[in-house]
Amino acid sequence: MTVAVHVGPEPVPALIDAVRRAGGDVVPLERAEAIVYYGSDDPAELRAMLHDRIRWVQLPHAGVERWADAGVFTAADPGSAPGSAGPVFTAAAGSYGAPVAEHALALMLAAARGLHRLARATEWGPNRSRELAGSTVAIVGCGGIGRALIRMLEPFGCTIVAVTDSGAAPGATTVLPRARYRDALPEADYVVIAAPATPETRGMFGAKELGLMRTDAWLVNVARGGLVVTGDLVEALRAGRIGGAALDVTDPEPLPAGHPLWQMDNVLITPHSANPRPAYWRGLAERVTANVRRFEEGAPLEGVISSTQGF
Amino acid sequence: MTVAVHVGPEPVPALIDAVRRAGGDVVPLERAEAIVYYGSDDPAELRAMLHDRIRWVQLPHAGVERWADAGVFTAADPGSAPGSAGPVFTAAAGSYGAPVAEHALALMLAAARGLHRLARATEWGPNRSRELAGSTVAIVGCGGIGRALIRMLEPFGCTIVAVTDSGAAPGATTVLPRARYRDALPEADYVVIAAPATPETRGMFGAKELGLMRTDAWLVNVARGGLVVTGDLVEALRAGRIGGAALDVTDPEPLPAGHPLWQMDNVLITPHSANPRPAYWRGLAERVTANVRRFEEGAPLEGVISSTQGF
Known part of the structure; x- marks a missing residue:
């Protein structure tokens, strides 16, 4: 037909x-x-x-x-x-799982290797690199992007906590249902947000959740800006309650010029470009x-x- | 005993x-x-x-x-x-193959995703991302670092040209002897230098070799600064003869403040930090x-x- x-x-x-x-x-x-x-x-x-x-x-x-x-x-x-x-x-x-996962990996590696900071440097400095290998990665919302990211992380021997209600995350160390996503936060070096934007996921990362994260952990958002409460994120970054944030999406979006996130040393913003054209x-x-x-x-x-x- | x-x-x-x-x-x-x-x-x-x-x-x-x-x-x-x-x-x-390869991958992904440029941005911009997936990667000097990098690139479906006289580069698409390294340059999206510094490798990337590269290709050096002729690299970058350079090592090293490489949009420098402490x-x-x-x-x-x- x-x-x-x-x-x-x-x-x-x-x-x-x-x-x-x-x-x-x-x-x-x-x-x-x-x-x-x-x-x-x-x-x-x-x-x-x-x-x-x-x-x-x-x-x-x-x-x-x-x-x-x-x-x-x-x-x-x-x-x-x-x-x-x-x-x-x-x-x-x-249909965009692999390219967006590649961006998430790029952001995690940039955080580990300090590329956000080094790109802005105009002189030589000390070696403050970290390894991604051996890290604990929480993937909150583990659909097509998350599954592709797990495959890309395989050579790095990471502990991977996948948060998904589908129950299926091949290669993950642990799978948690979405209702328990906060349990994934205290151990994670990287918290990758890859969940759809719905009324239930809006604001799922606010002051409380950021407070559960390690002070050296990075938040990586390749999903939608509204899943994170921007004001709470700015506050957590200012107070040193988390290590940094790599954001491909923001709320509001586009992030206006002059927004405090543009000025922060431990923030890397990409303009909703996780999926190359x-x-x-x-x-x-x-x-x-x-x-x-x-x-x-x-x-x-x-x-x-x-x-x-x-x- | x-x-x-x-x-x-x-x-x-x-x-x-x-x-x-x-x-x-x-x-x-x-x-x-x-x-x-x-x-x-x-x-x-x-x-x-x-x-x-x-x-x-x-x-x-x-x-x-x-x-x-x-x-x-x-x-x-x-x-x-x-x-x-x-x-x-x-x-x-x-003994440092995996951590240094991880840095090389971080630099390649940063180049693909424009992180060197975006880290310096103070306002939103267009999506100019590229994918690493599907790229052609030349690894010049494919020892422990190169072999680890090939494993890390496996999920990305890259065409990998390994330059090594050992003849062994599992997972590479093509293996070339060092004497033929220039043959790897015209097709490569990324040229990764991971060869030891010896009298034979000194200056192996000068004006001639940079001229063989694609105008959108990136040079990634995680080996030693002296393998690249710095003045020729600056000239090639200024003239747009290559796409960019991500350098963990430089000649001279440390790269002095005020050096033209610090000022270039399409250059990302890390301070010999490929191997985290x-x-x-x-x-x-x-x-x-x-x-x-x-x-x-x-x-x-x-x-x-x-x-x-x-x-």
């Missing part, structure tokens, strides 16, 4: 190719039964595109909290018939092709968003 | 323990048949310690070019009898214990320095 897919509102050539590679028809919106969405990311834009015959929407990011917060996954479209189940939504979650397009195109094939075959789609969990 | 070892001129407790752990006797210099040297690293200091009954000297570093250049390994001690073979010298080479002491103590045992058993020592090759 061929599926009629609209790619839009931006007609991105790489995504049109990805649909066609799977044998899908690329059609105008009014004739579509599926949407590969790429646009402003304003939930209202997508909502206005949904019509009764749309059975599936592919979103272009791993994190979909902006659509979840706007109720796109739960509220029936105002124009839909009573009792309509609405379309299935899929995210790109899982070429890896982003490759991962998204692969996900689109795989899901068009699965839709045609009636197979379960990859990255289906739970309307109750929001990821 | 128990070996009588002098630890000095600095009586370092960790090294005394390492000798005793292997069953060796720690004795004053005049009664010693072996020296575990730790001191100023001035070759004259060691030369003054050598006497007729010294059969083995353990040096405290992986690179031993300062003693080689001073002729310590080749010239007979002025006081020794004619025809005396002189002691066997061993280096710590190979705890790893240094652990590796050296392990090497001392292993070699005292081997000496007692009449087995071949680890890290024997060739008087002709100087490493």
